[in-house]
Amino acid sequence: MSTVLILGATSDIGMALAKKFASQKFDVQLAARRPELLEPLQSDISIRYGITSTLHAFDALKYGEHASFFNSLSPCPDVTVSVFGILDEEDLAFDDWFVAERMINTNYSGAVSILNQVARSYISRQRGTIIGISSVAGDRGRASKLIYASSKAGFTAYLAGLRNKCFKENVHVMTVQPGFVYTKMTENLSLPRPITSTPEEVAGIIYKAYQKKKNVxxxxxxxxxxxLIIKNIPEFQFKKMKL
Ligand SMILES: NC(=O)c1ccc[n+]([C@@H]2O[C@H](COP(=O)([O-])OP(=O)(O)OC[C@H]3O[C@@H](n4cnc5c(N)ncnc54)[C@H](OP(=O)(O)O)[C@@H]3O)[C@@H](O)[C@H]2O)c1
Structure with missing residues (x-):
């Protein structure tokens, strides 16, 4: 039986992913800042799918603990999904370095810190899959997502580099670029329904892409x-737009 590790398992997408992998008979390791919140998900997975799941304390910002956290997992997961992330109010982040720094340190530095650890372990085993949940926001920087988009752009570039580094080591790295998703992160935003997904749809698409070993x-x-359209708007026009 294979095992999946979900980093940021209290997230709505993370919970949907946990259920999706469990429905496909994966054992599940759920890691979050407040693992006690995951007890209802743990019993749901057990009742619905008869699957064992374990709860682990994990904080993306506690870089110094990442090695001991990952090395303590038993068994070593076959698949690791990095799903944690934050989207703070951008005007606040522009004015207050603490807010901007926390976003960068979570979405980029925290992800790089833990995934370097995971990748080193998978390279030494010559197997494993890493799935990173980035965002379409990272495809082009814009005013309304100044810090969030740049942190995700960095993460997307990191995942591309990691895929290149790991390819010859039989370790697969998949980048996930969600658009709008109805979750806690977006509950205060009014999202256009036709192009917004549910966490369950996202999880289903990610699982299928994992099976097909997609890159992006x-x-x-x-x-x-x-x-593609947004990336191709010439910069002299793009800079004048309200996006
Ligand atoms: N929703 C969208 O429209 C959308 C679009 C594109 C990409 N994404 C990405 O999808 C991923 C999942 O987000 P979501 O939409 O499911 O939002 P969400 O429900 O708000 O989940 C975000 C999660 O990140 C966790 N987190 C924040 N800081 C952390 C830290 N220091 N250490 C560990 N975990 C931490 C939170 O944990 P706590 O429970 O401890 O707060 C929460 O579970 C994120 O990476 C997000 O950027 C979302």
């Missing part, structure tokens, strides 16, 4: 083309 998956598929 947009959720949903049309976001690839939306972002």
């Amino acid at each position: 998956v947009y959720v949903k598929w049309f976001w690839r083309y939306i972002m």
Whole structure:
């Protein structure tokens, strides 16, 4: 039986992923800042799918603990999904370095710190899959997502580099680029329904892409083309737009 580790398992997408992998008979390791919040998910997975799951304390910002956290997992997970992330109010982040720094340190530095650890372990075993949940926001920087988009751009570039580094080591790295998703992160935003996904849809698409060993998956598929258009707007025009 295979095991999946979900980093940031209290997230709505993380919980949907845990259920999806459990439904496919994966054992599940759920890691979050407050693992006690995951007890209902743990019993749900056990009742619904008869799957064992374990709870682990993990904080993306506690870089110094990442090695001991990952090395203490038994068994070593076959698949690791990095799903944690924060989207703070951008005007606040522009004014207050603490807010900007926390976003960068979580979305970029925290992810790099733990995934370097995971990748080194997978390289030494010559197997494993790493799935990183980035964002379409990282495809082009813009005013309304100044810090969040740049932290995700860095994460997307890191995942591409890690995929290149790990390829010859039989370790697969998949980048996930969600567009809008109805979750706690976006509950205060009014999202356009036709292009917004549910966490369950996102989890289903990620699982299928994992099975097919995709390199980069947009959720949903049309976001690839939306972002292609956005990326191709000439800079002299783009800088004048309110985006
Ligand atoms: N929703 C969207 O429209 C959308 C679009 C594109 C990409 N994404 C990405 O999808 C991922 C999941 O987000 P979501 O939409 O499911 O939002 P969410 O429900 O708000 O989940 C975010 C999660 O990140 C966790 N987290 C924050 N800081 C952490 C830290 N220092 N250490 C460990 N965990 C931490 C939170 O844990 P706590 O429970 O401890 O607060 C929470 O579970 C994120 O990376 C997000 O950037 C979301």
